[in-house]
Amino acid sequence: MKVAVVGAGAMGSLFGALLAEAGNEVWLNDVWPEHVQTINRNGLEIERAGRVRKVGVHAVTEGREIGKAELVIVFVKSNQTKAAAEIAGPLAGNRGMVLTLQNGMGNADIISEVVEPSLVLAGTTSHGATLLGPGSIRHAGVGPTTIGVWNRTEEGFERACRIADLFNEAGIECEAVQDVRIPVWNKLLINVGINAITALTGIRNGEILDLGTTKNLSRSAVEEAMNVAQARGINVREDMVDHVFAVARATALNRSSMGQDVDNRRRTEISAINGFIVREAESLGLETPVNQTLTGLIETLESHY
Ligand code: NAD
Numbered sequence: 143m144k145v146a147v148v149g150a151g152a153m154g155s156l157f158g159a160l161l162a163e164a165g166n167e168v169w170l171n172d173v174w175p176e177h178v179q180t181i182n183r184n185g186l187e188i189e190r191a192g193r194v195r196k197v198g199v200h201a202v203t204e205g206r207e208i209g210k211a212e213l214v215i216v217f218v219k220s221n222q223t224k225a226a227a228e229i230a231g232p233l234a235g236n237r238g239m240v241l242t243l244q245n246g247m248g249n250a251d252i253i254s255e256v257v258e259p260s261l262v263l264a265g266t267t268s269h270g271a272t273l274l275g276p277g278s279i280r281h282a283g284v285g286p287t288t289i290g291v292w293n294r295t296e297e298g299f300e301r302a303c304r305i306a307d308l309f310n311e312a313g314i315e316c317e318a319v320q321d322v323r324i325p326v327w328n329k330l331l332i333n334v335g336i337n338a339i340t341a342l343t344g345i346r347n348g349e350i351l352d353l354g355t356t357k358n359l360s361r362s363a364v365e366e367a368m369n370v371a372q373a374r375g376i377n378v379r380e381d382m383v384d385h386v387f388a389v390a391r392a393t394a395l396n397r398s399s400m401g402q403d404v405d406n407r408r409r410t411e412i413s414a415i416n417g418f419i420v421r422e423a424e425s426l427g428l429e430t431p432v433n434q435t436l437t438g439l440i441e442t443l444e445s446h447y
Pocket of ligand 1: 148149150151152153154172174218220225226245267269271273411
């Protein structure tokens with residue numbers, strides 16, 4: 143299959159490389175010229191468990207050089223989704239599918255503004271990757287991927303199954319589901335409970351559990367978001383707070399992605415995570431003071447880099 147990846151940082155490069163190794167024609171598109179040039183010159187370098195391999199993929203800074211693709215994967219940070227969607231739309235044309243596995247909420251809706259909604263797929267992945275430098279990534283973690291069509295239709299589910307097969311053939315364990323909003327919301331709530339708190343305080347994920355007061359902050363943020371999900375008719379898991387704590391424990395030594403963004407003075411994905419909860423709550427007439435505070439503090443921090 144001809145696959146284009148818009149946003150070929152840590153995750154886009156990883157998924158692109160795994161699909162290329164399985165024999166697909168993969169094109170990476172990224173705005174970072176040095177990264178694109180290095181991949182074209184030397185191949186993409188992937189470090190996994192101390193071993194390094196090189197994968198040959200095409201890389202371009204201009205999406206239009208790719209032509210049409212049957213699958214376009216959007217893997218920019220959520221604050222760049224609109225720009226990426228403008229690139230993905232023409233690449234997919236009338237028939238290609240566009241998949242987002244980004245964190246946060248709102249990405250699939252933004253993509254659906256420029257791509258026929260029945261061709262938009264969304265999902266979550268437990269793979270983890272880190273960008274080491276131009277043309278070089280670390281495959282840090284392996285885990286399941288779940289995908290589905292964002293606007294539920296039977297035809298859309300069949301499309302999602304085809305993409306899940308493609309991923310499984312490439313060694314990316316993947317399941318297609320009928321209602322992908324549920325896993326996307328569940329992942330969102332994990333990020334709601336961990337990301338902003340760790341980013342603001344400089345702590346690692348596991349340190350959320352060290353103090354009662356930090357745990358309570360996380361609990362309150364998650365419970366507010368659970369109320370919003372419920373009001374939207376989304377069945378998130380009932381034990382979500384305990385699940386968030388379990389994830390914090392399992393990833394105890396990790397610095398969250400938002401933490402890394404703040405450490406490196408990059409724009410964060412706050413607007414698509416806690417900020418999304420605040421906007422949804424406002425439209426539903428609900429109060430989310432903890433998420434509002436976390437969002438306001440991150441925005442303040444970002445504006446004073
Ligand atoms: P990243 O910063 O490593 O990669 C994003 C890439 O997008 C960069 O290389 C950047 O140059 C490029 N980019 C920015 N604007 C662009 C544009 N307009 N057109 C083309 N390229 C553009 O980010 P990442 O860690 O790969 O994360 C991507 C998404 O996946 C985020 O939503 C993140 O939350 C999510 N995610 C990340 C991980 C992880 O382990 N890194 C795991 C799961 C989900």
